[in-house]
Amino acid sequence: MHASGTSTNTLTIVDNRTGKKYDIAVENDTIRAIDLRQIKVNPDDFGMMSYDPAFMNTASCKSTITFIDGDKGILRYRGYPIEQLAEKCSYLEVAYLILRGELPNKQQLEEWTQLITTHTFVHENIKKIMDGFHYDAHPMGMFVSTLAALSTFYPTAKRIQDPAERDLTFFRLIGKAPTLAAFAYRRSVGMPYVHPDNELSYAGNFLSMMFKVAEPTYAPHPVLERALDVLFILHADHEQNCSANAMRGVGSSHVDPYSAAAAAAAALYGPLHGGANEAVLRMLDEIGTMEKVPAFIKEVKEGKGRLMGFGHRVYKNYDPRASIIKKLADQVFEVTGRNPKLEIALELERIALQDDYFVKRKLYPNVDFYSGLIYQAMRFPVDMFPVLFAIGRMSGWLAQWQEMLQDSEQKIARPRQVYLGSGNRDVPMLSKR
Numbered sequence: 001m002h003a004s005g006t007s008t009n010t011l012t013i014v015d016n017r018t019g020k021k022y023d024i025a026v027e028n029d030t031i032r033a034i035d036l037r038q039i040k041v042n043p044d045d046f047g048m049m050s051y052d053p054a055f056m057n058t059a060s061c062k063s064t065i066t067f068i069d070g071d072k073g074i075l076r077y078r079g080y081p082i083e084q085l086a087e088k089c090s091y092l093e094v095a096y097l098i099l100r101g102e103l104p105n106k107q108q109l110e111e112w113t114q115l116i117t118t119h120t121f122v123h124e125n126i127k128k129i130m131d132g133f134h135y136d137a138h139p140m141g142m143f144v145s146t147l148a149a150l151s152t153f154y155p156t157a158k159r160i161q162d163p164a165e166r167d168l169t170f171f172r173l174i175g176k177a178p179t180l181a182a183f184a185y186r187r188s189v190g191m192p193y194v195h196p197d198n199e200l201s202y203a204g205n206f207l208s209m210m211f212k213v214a215e216p217t218y219a220p221h222p223v224l225e226r227a228l229d230v231l232f233i234l235h236a237d238h239e240q241n242c243s244a245n246a247m248r249g250v251g252s253s254h255v256d257p258y259s260a261a262a263a264a265a266a267a268l269y270g271p272l273h274g275g276a277n278e279a280v281l282r283m284l285d286e287i288g289t290m291e292k293v294p295a296f297i298k299e300v301k302e303g304k305g306r307l308m309g310f311g312h313r314v315y316k317n318y319d320p321r322a323s324i325i326k327k328l329a330d331q332v333f334e335v336t337g338r339n340p341k342l343e344i345a346l347e348l349e350r351i352a353l354q355d356d357y358f359v360k361r362k363l364y365p366n367v368d369f370y371s372g373l374i375y376q377a378m379r380f381p382v383d384m385f386p387v388l389f390a391i392g393r394m395s396g397w398l399a400q401w402q403e404m405l406q407d408s409e410q411k412i413a414r415p416r417q418v419y420l421g422s423g424n425r426d427v428p429m430l431s432k433r
C-alpha cells in the first residue's frame with residue numbers, strides 16, 4: 001500500500017462507505033488480495049476480502065512452468081510451443097524440461113531415461129492390493145488407490161525438503177505410473193500382470209504391459225507408440241488446473257508426494273476434468289448415428305446436458321492440443337482403421353462451431369474431444385482414458401508440487417470464506433427441539 005498518488009504502479013480504490021482512498025501496489029498486473037485487508041469501516045472490522053468462488057480470477061501462485069493464452073489458443077511449456085515439443089521431442093524429454101526447466105542434452109536425456117526406466121517395477125505387494133479390488137473396479141479408482149499406497153512403501157519420501165528424495169520421487173512416480181495403470185487394466189480383464197520391459201521406450205513399455213499376451217517380446221507398432229508418446233506430451237502440464245491445484249493444495253500441508261499425487265489423480269477422475277474424454281465416448285455412443293446429432297445439439301442448448309469435450313475455463317479459442325490430436329488421429333486411423341464414431345464427432349464439431357449458442361459462449365473442442373477416439377482405436381477401453389491422462393500429467397503435478405515447495409511466499413493453502421450462517425445461539429435441550 002502506498003500513499004495516494006506516489007506511484008503509477010498502483011490501483012486507487014475509493015471506499016464509498018467511508019470516503020477513504022487507498023493506493024494498492026500493482027505487480028505483474030496483479031494486486032495482492034491481502035492488501036485489501038486494511039480497507040475497513042471500523043478499526044475492529046476484519047477488513048475487506050476478495051470473493052472468488054472457483055478461483056475465476058485469482059492467481060494462487062507465481063509459476064515459470066506453463067504459459068497459456070486462452071484467447072489466442074497458445075500453450076507453452078517453459079517457453080517452448082506445444083506444437084514444436086509434440087513434433088520434436090519424446091515424452092521423457094518433455095518431462096525433464098517441465099521438471100528441470102531446460103531441455104536435456106543427449107547425455108542428460110540418457111541418464112534421465114535410465115533413471116526412470118530402472119524405477120518402473122513396483123513392489124510385489126502392490127499386486128496383492130490390486131487383487132483386493134472388486135472384479136469390476138474402475139481402473140482410475142485402482143490407480144488412485146495404489147498411488148496413495150506407494151507412500152507406505154517409500155516412507156523417506158516424507159523428507160520433502162531433501163532434493164535427493166524429491167528426485168527419487170520423480171523417477172519413481174514417472175516410472176511407476178504406467179505400471180500401476182497397466183496393472184489396473186490387467187486386473188480388470190483378469191489377465192496376468194506383465195512386468196516392465198526395460199528395453200522398450202516409455203510408451204512402448206506401457207503398451208507391452210497393457211497388451212502383451214503370449215509373445216516372448218512385445219513389439220509395439222511404431223506409429224501407435226509415437227502417437228501415445230505425443231498424447232503424453234500434450235497432457236504433461238496445463239498450469240493451475242483442478243488437479244494441479246489439488247497437488248499444490250494437498251502438498252502444501254507437507255504430506256508426502258505420493259499422497260499428494262493420489263489427491264491430484266482423484267481430482268483428475270471427475271468428468272469435468274480428466275474424466276471428460278471418457279464422457280465424450282459415452283456421449284458419442286449415446287448419440288449413435290449421424291442423424292441424431294442435430295437433436296442432441298438441441299438438447300444441449302436447452303440445458304439438458306453438455307457437449308462433452310467442448311468448452312474450457314481458460315481456452316476461449318480452439319485448444320491447441322485438440323488441433324494436434326486431430327492430425328494425430330489420421331495417422332493412427334491409417335494403422336487401426338477409422339473409428340466409426342469419428343464421423344459423429346466431426347459432425348458435432350461442424351455444427352457447434354457455427355451455432356450461435358457455442359460461438360457466443362466461445363465453446364471450442366478441448367483436448368478430450370478427439371483423444372478418446374484415438375485411445376479407443378488403439379484398443380484402450382473407455383474407463384482407462386482418465387488413467388492415460390494421469391500418466392502424462394504426472395510430470396506436471398510433480399513440477400507444480402516442487403515449485404510450490406520452493407516458493408518462499410507459499411504456505412499451507414487455506415482459503416477464507418464469507419460466513420452467512422446463523423449468529424450465536426444457545427443449544428436447546430433435545431426435548432425442546
Ligand code: ACO
Nearest residue numbers: 272273274276300306307308309310311312313361366368
Ligand atoms: N456444452 C454446453 N454448454 C456449455 C459447455 C458444454 N460443454 N461448457 C460450457 N457451457 C455453457 C454453460 O452452460 C454456460 O452457459 P450459460 O452462460 O448460459 O449458463 C457457459 O457455457 C459457461 O460455462 P461454465 O460452466 O460457466 O464454464 P466453466 O469455465 O466453469 O467450465 C468446463 C469449463 C467445466 C470445461 C465446461 O466447459 C464443461 O463442463 N465442459 C464439458 C466437460 C469437458 O469437456 N471437460 C474437459 C475440460 S478440459 C480438461 O479438463 C482436460
